[in-house]
Structures are given as structure tokens and as C-alpha cells.
Amino acid sequence: MNVLELDKVSKSFAKGLLGRKHRVLGGLSLQIERGEVFGLLGHNGAGKTTTMRVILGLLRPDGGEVTLFGDRGATRRALSRIGYLGDETGLYPHLNGGEMLQFAGELFRLAPHVIRSRRNSLLKAVGLAEKREVKISKYSKGMRQRLGIAIALMNDPELLILDEPYSSLDPVGRRQLRKLLLSLKQKGKTILLSSHIVPDVEAVCDRVGILSGGTIQKCLSLKEIYAQKTTPVEVTVSGIDPRPLADPVRGVSLVFQNPGAFVLRCEGRGLMKQLVSSVYERGGDVLEIKPLKFSLEDYLLETLTAASADGADTLATEIEELIHAHSS
């Protein structure tokens, strides 16, 4: 069952009162299943925050439909089952950590004893138990982010929407958050998160969507991504000059050389076998064969580069057509 569905959602913003509309989302469709951890990736300004705000009803979409827990749009019923951490943590500086959680709990209409127990356990979970009486204005950025995470968990949400949750966290905080998200995943919570720190997304997500040009360019599970790509292998060779074996067209390239050794990179198992036998046939030695791990970051960059190249091609064609129409 889908917890969240976006169907051809579009959103534009006008620049100034009479300014032209700038399209951020153009027919974005997405489904997230119960218990899934979904990562939303994309460059700055791709529309990740806008997507999240449209889901939560903070922004009104120009077109399309948002379905949350079977309800059309962000109803009160749906919102009571969602925890949200925005790109700005949005905390009252005059309150302390405990009071801020109390405020969130009251807005969720939780019973006083539930608020009390969750407030204490969450402050402990995010490492702020000892700072609960300290005013938020005295908190560091990282501490505010931790408190924001605690607030997002205050209603024990079924769906957690986290916009850049790793930002402002130090390496220890990042690791703690990763652990927390993995434990929530084990409990069957559904999570939608966006982040620029791709390895952190890779560590917790089941599926990722790459947002560019206002739509999801690619939406695949991590398993599918890894299965789709042939893993590159680096072969270190000595005893011969293997430069004649390098053939970028075939997928074999020389990446490094020193007086004693050469490192060749090839794509896929078949090419590697051919390369290794060629080296032995020529009387050389293979010192090391090292498979390079294909990361989500590589996939993201590949997809975004392809998307921007498509965009540039389309623009070039449009300009050409315009010039042609003008001259004729």
C-alpha cells in the first residue's frame, strides 16, 4: 500500500508581482510504499524542498494531486501521522528544548503523560537530555538540528519527511542519525528524505529518485542501480609496456603509470579476463586486480550530467529553430 502518492504535481513561483513564472515542479509523479525509505536527490534548486512542502500542504500545487494515507491532500488526519524536519529547523529561541517538544506535542494533541514520556526519551535519544533547560538561542546549529529531529519524532509518525537532516551535524551526529534512521526503518516507518550527502542516503535508503528539471529523472532501488552498472576494475601490470592494450573505445584505459607499474581500468568481467590473458601472453605480470565500488554518487552525477546535457541539447535545438524561423 502506498503511503504517499504524487500524481503529475506541478508548481511555479512568480518572481515579483508581474514577473514571469519560474517552474520548479513540472508534472512530478512519485509513489512511496509503507515501510520504504526513499531518498530524494538532486542539485540545488532542483525542487526537493518544494516537493516536500507541496506534500505537506504548505505550498498549493498548480496542478496534479497529492495523496497521503489515502486522503486527498494534507488533511489534519494525515498530518497527525507525519513527522517533518524542514530545511530550517524553525524553533522559538526563547524556549528551551523541553518546552519546544512540549509545544510540538500539544499541537499534535497528545495526552500530557505521553508528551512527558516522549519528551524525555527523545531528548535522550538525540543527546540533548542535559541541555533540556538551556534556551534554544544558546544552542549550536548541530544541537538545533538534533532538536528538530526530536520534534519530527514527537508524534511517533508513520511517515517521516526529512529535508536535509544531515546538514549542520558533525560526523558523530551524522552517524547517530544514520543509526536512528536505520532503527526507524526496522520498526517499519516510512521515510522520505533529501540530502546532499549521498553516502548517508545510500546507507539508509531502499530507493532513490533523482530530481532534475522539475521531474523525477530516475527512480530506482539501490539494488537495481548496482545491478544495472558494470563494476569497473583496475588491473595493475608490470614487466611489459601495456599501453598498446589500452583502448578507450573498447573500455580499457590507462589511468596511472610509473617506472615499475601501470594501472589499467576496464569495465566488466569479460574485458578484465581478456586484459589479464593479454598481459600474460606478452610476458607481463598482473600485480593486483581491484574492483572499484560503484557508488550512488557516481550514478547521481551520471544522471544529472545526462539530464543537463539533454536540457542543453533541447535549448540548442530551440535556439536553432528560432534563428531559422527568423531568417526565413
Place this chain on the structure above:
Amino acid sequence: MRILANSPMLSFPAMTIARYTIKGYIKERVLLAVLVFGFLLMISSYVLSPLAVGAQQKIIIDVGLASVSIFGILLVVLMGAGSYSRERDKGILPGILAKPVSRVDFVLGKFLGTWITVTVVTLCMALVFSGVMLMSRTAFNGTIFVSVYLSGLEVALITAVLSFFSSFTSPLLSSLFTLCVFIAGHFSADLLEFARHFGGTGFKIVATAGYFVLPNLSLFNVRSEAVHNLPLMDGFVGSVTIYGVLYTIVLLFLSALIFRRKDVT
């Protein structure tokens, strides 16, 4: 005020927002500054009143009631607009509205928080005013209490005006527009009268439109009657109360209507 801010009775989303709005105001320096200034003005009326031979008591009542009214309005304009903008600028608003809190709850909560705070301050000033009256042995009359009550009602209406403007403009503009409505609202009836006698057609139309659109705030001003201990017309307080409450409700309804359609970024 602290008791109100921590009262568990206020537990609906709008009430929760109102309570935390009050907590925010308690920390505001402007609240203290306006309060101190208001007290000083009232006490100075006691010190300086002997200079107005034969009219000491009238001056004490006039200055006291004017302080209660004007400093209340000033507080609404100075604190209220800042409070609304802070929620937006510091990214607090998306965090609140991403919870099961409707935009109507938010508008109502901010209104109640501001109104309750200013009403409590108005009551404190009224207490100091009573102290000044006792010290100067000025006689109390019923219209003085009516005047304080109507000031509280006027504060509610002006808070609703601020809430209306805050739903679609910047804090500076909403403060400015609210002040303009306050000033124009006190003179709209006089302006209409002036236009009827001396104005051209265009001026008459503008003055008439202004009279009907803007709140008639002169209705909430019974200082002159209080100073001279004049009786009020039968049913006057009731009808002004209905007028003030209805106007406030309409403005809050419009604020919520506009705010519901706004994108929260």
C-alpha cells in the same frame, strides 16, 4: 500573564499557539518599555495636575484613560507585527503548519495571544490609573470603567486589523496600515460630516466609502463623557460591543481566508 501562558486549560491548537505567543511576548523588551512609559505618563499627570487650577481631576482622568487606550494600541502595532513576521522569517511557520494545525487555528491563536497580552497590560495600566485616582482623591464614576472596557474592545479590533494586514503584507507595512486605520477610524465620522457640508462629489464618495469600510473607532472613545461624568445613551455599550465583536470576527475571517490561500515558504 505567566499563569495564562502556562494554563493547561488552553489546550486546543489555537489556544496552544496563543499560549506560546504570550510566552514570546513576555520576553519582549518593548512590552516592558511601553508599560513603564505608560506608568510614568500616568504618574506625571498626578504630579503636574496642580498646574491646571480647577481641572486637576479632569486632567488625571483624561491622561489616564488616554494612556490606557493609546499604549494598548501601540503595543499591538509594535509587538504584534514583529511576532507575525518572526514566525515566517525564522521558519517556525512551516513547522507549525506541517502539524495538524489549520491556518484558521494559527490566525486565531496569534490573535488571541496578542489580544490577551495587550488586555492584561491594559488592565495593569488601569490598576495604576486607579491608584493615581485614589492618591489624588479623584472621584470614580461608572463611565471610567466603561471607557477602560471599550479600550479593551478597541484593542481586540485593532489586533484583528493587524492580523488582516499581516496575512498578506510585510511587518512594516502591516504596522503602518494598522496605524493608518486606527487614525482614520477615529476621524472617519468627522470626515464624512466635513465632506457632506463642504466637499465635492468625489470627496463625498471617498469619505462615505471610508466611513462604511473603516471601523468607526470614535464609538470606542467615551473619554470626554468620563471626564465630565456624563451619562451614556441607553444600550450604547451593548451596541458598541456587538459592533466591535462583529467587526473583529469579520476581519479574522478575512485574514484566515487570505492566509489559507497563501503559500508558506
